[in-house]
Amino acid sequence: MIKKKYIQNKTESDPKDPSLLASELGLKFNKPSYLEIAFIHSSFRNENPEYKEDNERLEFLGDSVLGLVVAKYLYRTNPSASEGELSRKKATLVSTAMLNGLSEKLGLTSYVLLGKGEGQGGAQKKLGANLFESLVGAIYLDQGMEAAEKFILEHLIEYIKNSDKVKEATDYKSILQEICQKKFRLLPSYRLIKETGPDHEKTFYVSVSIRDKHSAEGKGKNKKFAEQDAAKQLLKALKIKV
Template identity: 90%
Template sequence: MIKKKHNQNQSKSGSKTRDLYSLASELGLKFNKTSYLETAFIHSSFRNENPEYKEDNERLEFLGDSVLGLVVAKYLYRTNPSASEGELSRQKATLVSTAVLNGLSEKLGLSPFVLLGKGEGQGGAQKKLGANLFESLVGAIYLDQGMEAAEKFILKHLIDYIKTSDKIKEATDYKSTLQEICQKKFKLLPTYRLLKETGPDHEKTFYVSVSIRDKYTAEGKGKNKKFAEQDAAKQLLKVLKIKV
């Protein structure tokens, strides 16, 4: 069990720990060794400020990442018998992407229970916090109950989530798909060009073109250059009649 420290930080952590058991129950989880569950929600920044905590969730995150990858790969292999290795790799990359796992973590309500150090969890510093929490929780389930339980949890929550969520569409890497097709079919890479930027600094819209030998072209837009390139790649895939 997490030890109690008589200060404001510890009072908050104790409350979060008690609520964490309610969260686990809502998710259909019952841990034999509750320390695995608790450790899954201890961020390294919190442990650094509270040395009496001997471990944070980074090792569980590492383990959970591998378990998640194997379960998703197995699922895709079984449900897509005609897919090539490249297609399976792209699908897997999307399903375990930060965008998808962050969205799932938000849906499951994981982030409010993490113990963070002062100043952490704000702005862009913790963009992967939700995804990391999901992976560390998977790692904790695996250690406590084994592969079967971890797989059941992943398929129940992740697979159900991706079937109904727009996050998959947002996370699809159209640029990588287009690049792979161009290399195979045209023996070259697509060319991207920034056309223009519009709007105020805090709300810009970027317009980008992509072309293949100036024979096939398309344009896209987005709130930053990266998103605009993804949109342009998506549009060019439509021109090439490639279903993604």
């Protein structure tokens, strides 16, 4: 059992005990330490060396479990969907925006131990999503795949069904990445080619390539949009329907 230490954060005067969350969600851990580690951020462990573990490994594990469960769910519920359609749906369901929304609904960030300098900043944009993944990893280690699958389907899938904010905006980069990992066992490489136009109305041009054998170019009002367009063009060149 980990000796808990709570610090001030932005949502409560002190983070809540994760065991309260487990009770609210109907979870009973055989090893409560898994649950506790799921809510120890690396920034907190760095400032408190007596803590030997943080949630990054659980997050890594939970990400894989989540991906498998969602892929299985989509395969079963979309019998006529193509590989591209399934990849697109999966990318939406496991996106940072989706998991952040679910994490907010469950109130996960009110249980996390954060370092003093982590209350704000860009890294915290993924905090909720990361916590959901680490919690999934903790459930999997403690109770196995069946329990983890039940938790994911009960909360993520139901959240999606009942959310008015869910929009299946196609994430071409995620689709291309998943296909590249499966078919080529590597990640696509993006490169900024040039920027044109005045500062207030720039156009960015980006190239994407796979092993220098397949490539395409895209453009957009910022680098992010240009990368999405490049990924879209490469998917078209590879004759992959999305």
